[in-house]
Amino acid sequence: MSYCRWSTDEFRCDLYIYANVNGYWTIHVAGRTRDGEDITLPHAGATFDLPSPRECADKVDELVALGFNCPDYVAEDLRAEQAHMDAPDG
Secondary structure (H helix, E strand, O other), X not given: OEEEOOOHHHHOOOEEEEEOOOOOEEEEEOOEOOOOOEOOOXXXXXXXXXXXXXXXXXXXXXXXXXXXXXOHHHHHHHHHHHHHHHOOOO
């Protein structure tokens, strides 16, 4: 399941985030913008594999605070998924 892709938000999203088949939540951080200019922010071009939706949401917040573009609903959706997983019937 993908939370956002490079094409999200009219191709302005700098993060590609999905739950991968190995049980992690993966974030690929863009290394350059769609128009071809390199992104010089810390972690540009990096990939993160996080063990839970909560930790993924925290990393999204950290990356957005650094200046990467990602819709607000992505971290919210990840936290909602964590809440569902933490629920007794989840």
